[in-house]
Amino acid sequence: MKEKAIVLWSGGKDCNLALQLAKEEGYEIVALITFHSKSTEFRAHSREWMELQSKSLGIPHLLLEIQEPFAENYELQLQKLKDQLNITLAVSGDISEVHGNSNWISDRAQAVGIKTFLPLWHMDRTEVIKQLQEFDFEVLVTMVKSPWLDRTFVGRKMDSKLIEEFKALGIENGLDLCGEQGEYHTMVLNGPSYRSPILMNGFKIIQHEELFHLAEMNLSLDGKYKVPSLEKQKVCVQCGIPFSCYTQGCWCAELPMIMPMENTTDCLCSACLKSRINEKLIENDQKPIE
Template structure:
């Protein structure tokens, strides 16, 4: 908040300041209540770090989509227990969206609309995202939010991803790759900690932040955590999603690119919580 350059106080009979006429004073209005769309990965962690330093917003909840059948974070495959550990260490309550596997956009939007409508009744008006440069995705989010009366906030939008990943590492964040899309990366990349060696090993066609869905991460330590998240690396598994019948694959909430998402499989690294 900027400092007042001058003010005139009006004093009541009890000699208390009861009102101010303020000149040349930039006032930060009452904090805007917001939810944070938390994926559990590095972009979310860095974005949350930045938004928590912005006095304009108050983050009320972390909001995460979870596969209803397997109780793991959608696309990331991380167990709910580790998600809950992150929330506890960060100190912000968790809201979970229970989503069926491979939901249609209609199903996904209905669940999201219902949840946001409930949150709006708590006075929440803003939704924070860690998106970086996917224009269509941002427009989709903003259009959907506008229907409910929410506004989107994008703290790391258009910042070069090379800059973001270097800032992430310099700040002391630690994150592990939990999922890779075989279209871009092979099995050897899953289960690795993101450091300079990892960045140097990435093929030229892979964004260093995985912004095109090349890989997903789980962040387990850094300045937003009161203590590191304790886990051990479990099994590495391959999974290829199957479509049923004549399903329109362009209308699934898991579709992340223009190609048929069922053409490619994913390598997952299971993380096992430790007490």
């Protein structure tokens, strides 16, 4: 039986390569997971772009908000993913330590009993680039940081010419070939597991302090694909009965939206949710649902 895994997802070159290597190892990828905070602005990694990747790959994509304290909240979310999706593994495209720290996701996953698969960890930078080329990934530079790079690099594809320029700049100004210190960021348009390429039909380049990045992008996907519904196993916080919910077409979407629902920390089963909704409807002199 295949191990079920999630892939930590930004849409960039490294997580795409890690996804491909995880699939070749035989892992069953059940979801792409993007952790973010309220302050995340998605300048380098467009949310719309990630959703198109999800459709082309045929893998559900979940955006999960993390609040302080970050370590505890990462572990809480990973525990929920473990319980709800029955995963045993988290895949990450991390390449090296940041500021000498240990691998963040490995530490968080270990705390909740999830294994990690880090196929790029400590891999030579030239080997990472070589594998991207061998798998024929179509990679676009979405953000650069000065003084390493200027706006002329934004929107360029990572072809052999650009890679040679990056190698030369590594000698000249210390640019990391894979952008591990934030020198540049990427998004992937196409790859071996994509059913259709994502098309970039237009964009603008804007500056934010020392950063230059894509904006006002016109993206499309050549093909109408549906993402499989992701079934989550949950336990009702009111009655304790297990139930299933889905990322698309869930039964709860058919019920009236009554907000707020005080003191509810997680999902309710169908019966308890209907009961709470009817309480609110009656309070507001409205007809309860059957």
